[in-house]
Amino acid sequence: MALTRLGLNQAVNLATNTTGTLGVANGGTGLTSGTTDQFLKFTGSTTLASAADNGISVADQFRVNATFTNDALPITSNWERIDTSGQGVITGSQMSESSGIFTFPSTGIYLVRWISGCRAYSGNAESQYEVQIQVTTNNSSYTSIAESHACGSGSNSDTSAVAETLVDVTDVANVKVRVGVMCQQSNTMTLAGSSKNDNSLTFIRMGDT
Numbered sequence: 001m002a003l004t005r006l007g008l009n010q011a012v013n014l015a016t017n018t019t020g021t022l023g024v025a026n027g028g029t030g031l032t033s034g035t036t037d038q039f040l041k042f043t044g045s046t047t048l049a050s051a052a053d054n055g056i057s058v059a060d061q062f063r064v065n066a067t068f069t070n071d072a073l074p075i076t077s078n079w080e081r082i083d084t085s086g087q088g089v090i091t092g093s094q095m096s097e098s099s100g101i102f103t104f105p106s107t108g109i110y111l112v113r114w115i116s117g118c119r120a121y122s123g124n125a126e127s128q129y130e131v132q133i134q135v136t137t138n139n140s141s142y143t144s145i146a147e148s149h150a151c152g153s154g155s156n157s158d159t160s161a162v163a164e165t166l167v168d169v170t171d172v173a174n175v176k177v178r179v180g181v182m183c184q185q186s187n188t189m190t191l192a193g194s195s196k197n198d199n200s201l202t203f204i205r206m207g208d209t
Contacts, residue, residue: 073180
């Protein structure tokens with residue numbers, strides 16, 4: 001690029017009067033490449049660098065689609081990803097489920113929320129209901145890290161409980177979760193269906209671990 005000597009109070013319009021690639025300012029570093037969906041950021045000086053978008057990359061939700069009675073800790077069957085018209089998840093980076101064990105697609109800090117409804121058996125005066133979220137950090141032994149309790153009064157009464165926690169997924173091969181319910185009275189029914197969320201298990205990746 002050639003420059004013509006300018007007189008006093010004259011300037012070059014860099015937007016329209018130059019060709020080729022402009023040099024980097026003294027002390028700076030040029031950005032030579034980037035990755036799709038990345039953005040530019042300052043690195044603490046005047047240097048620019050590309051960085052990944054830190055928006056939510058995982059938002060996934062499942063439900064149990066068949067009612068059952070009494071305890072199930074963990075719930076091992078009849079899971080489905082939500083699919084009713086109007087519902088949606090972020091595709092491409094999703095949770096995986098096998099026999100009620102949920103595996104994370106990437107490391108990070110995840111919000112896990114488990115909501116479940118129950119109905120008291122017609123012969124019971126009430127229903128005492130507990131939901132749990134359990135985690136393993138060694139792909140073997142599980143510990144309850146979130147619990148919630150609810151009590152419905154009266155025969156055929158409905159109630160629900162919500163448990164949630166943040167899970168630190170440092171290793172996708174070893175950190176996994178499962179959920180379940182416990183019922184104090186026999187024949188208490190956990191509500192479920194395939195067209196709406198009578199229960200739901202939600203996963204949202206909040207950020208890096």
